[in-house]
Amino acid sequence: MIKKICIINNYNYAHFLSDCLNSVINQTVPFDKVVIVDDGSTDNSIEIIKNFCKNNSNLIPIFKANGGQLSCFNAASVYVDDESQVFFLDSDDVYPKDYLELIMNKLDGDLFDFVYTSGKDFSNIADTAVTALSNNHVDILWSETSAIVRQQSIWIGDITSSLSVSGKVYKSILPYPYPEDWKSRADDLIIYGASIIGAKKLSIPSLSIGYRRHNQSDSSIKNYANLSLEKNLRRGQNIERMFDYFCAKFQLKRNPGFTEIITEYDKLGLVNKQILNTRRFEFFSWENLKPGTYNFISGYDSVEVEDYIRLGAARLRINVICKSAVMSGKQGLMVMHISASHLSSLLPQL
Numbered sequence: 473m474i475k476k477i478c479i480i481n482n483y484n485y486a487h488f489l490s491d492c493l494n495s496v497i498n499q500t501v502p503f504d505k506v507v508i509v510d511d512g513s514t515d516n517s518i519e520i521i522k523n524f525c526k527n528n529s530n531l532i533p534i535f536k537a538n539g540g541q542l543s544c545f546n547a548a549s550v551y552v553d554d555e556s557q558v559f560f561l562d563s564d565d566v567y568p569k570d571y572l573e574l575i576m577n578k579l580d581g582d583l584f585d586f587v588y589t590s591g592k593d594f595s596n597i598a599d600t601a602v603t604a605l606s607n608n609h610v611d612i613l614w615s616e617t618s619a620i621v622r623q624q625s626i627w628i629g630d631i632t633s634s635l636s637v638s639g640k641v642y643k644s645i646l647p648y649p650y651p652e653d654w655k656s657r658a659d660d661l662i663i664y665g666a667s668i669i670g671a672k673k674l675s676i677p678s679l680s681i682g683y684r685r686h687n688q689s690d691s692s693i694k695n696y697a698n699l700s701l702e703k704n705l706r707r708g709q710n711i712e713r714m715f716d717y718f719c720a721k722f723q724l725k726r727n728p729g730f731t732e733i734i735t736e737y738d739k740l741g742l743v744n745k746q747i748l749n750t751r752r753f754e755f756f757s758w759e760n761l762k763p764g765t766y767n768f769i770s771g772y773d774s775v776e777v778e779d780y781i782r783l784g785a786a787r788l789r790i791n792v793i794c795k796s797a798v799m800s801g802k803q804g805l806m807v808m809h810i811s812a813s814h815l816s817s818l819l820p821q822l
Contacts, residue, residue, distance in 0.1 A: 475504040475556040481544035482563035483511040489520050491597045495566035501573040506531045507548045512538030540655025546647035556639035557583055565633040566682040568604040574679055585671035587636040588629045591683030606680040614673035615739045619728035621667035626751055629663035633681045641671050653710035668718040
């Protein structure tokens with residue numbers, strides 16, 4: 473039987489914690505386990521947690537020294553079963569009372585690798601939505617995107633409190649050996665990690681959690697323009713270490729080949745491809761296309777790539793030297809505009 477687990481991370485959010493715990497406890501479909509991890513709080517969070525545990529047998533408290541957000545998820549991993557669906561929740565956020573019920577209905581009561589909904593802003597608990605259903609937007613299914621993400625670090629997910637993963641995905645990603653890299657924004661590791669290991673993802677934009685806006689919250693989710701140069705450089709280093717770690721652990725190429733990328737891309741739907749385009753996805757990195765001889769099925773027996781210029785997500789301008797007499801019977805320099813529909817005609821070696 474599938475277990476439904478909620479993992480809450482808390483640090484000095486005593487003034488929000490009761491709202492969070494009440495929203496989890498009062499779900500129309502109950503969680504089997506609620507693991508509340510306190511990350512060394514110095515306010516009265518521990519007292520609040522202990523009081524809630526007295527009256528709720530499915531609450532499991534973990535009290536630990538301060539180590540940051542990811543260290544909380546690492547600590548909770550011992551309570552995660554393979555046959556479980558795990559939900560992440562920051563202690564300043566809340567779930568509408570039917571959130572778990574509506575998600576499990578979407579999943580037909582089954583497990584799914586990675587699910588993300590959306591966040592609906594609120595400041596006062598009285599302003600939170602009565603239901604998690606916020607619009608009629610259609611679900612978006614993502615097939616495997618491992619090569620696509622490894623090639624260009626495409627971020628496919630949403631805020632921490634909107635995320636859910638299967639127990640197997642959780643235990644494949646966590647515990648992560650460098651929690652100090654992700655004392656905050658640990659959702660980056662969960663989102664990237666799930667993609668790298670090949671998890672299928674389901675976006676349910678019609679459902680929302682309550683995302684609390686306040687002075688201590690991250691009011692610029694995924695907007696790194698306001699970070700200092702030093703912090704941006706450090707984040708980049710942390711991402712690189714994360715990618716290297718998961719690629720090594722699962723024996724994946726850090727820089728995937730073109731064939732691997734296009735195979736994944738071809739399996740995506742039109743909406744997925746449109747989303748990738750808005751995130752400036754490009755099939756090639758400078759490392760993927762190098763001077764050499766390649767075959768094309770579109771009328772050219774053999775061409776030699778001299779150089780190329782990227783024109784966006786799905787088009788390239790490639791300067792090539794023709795090796796067969798195909799242009800008015802002459803060899804010479806030509807320009808080819810290759811669309812996404814023709815990219816798959818390139819040899820696997822590219």
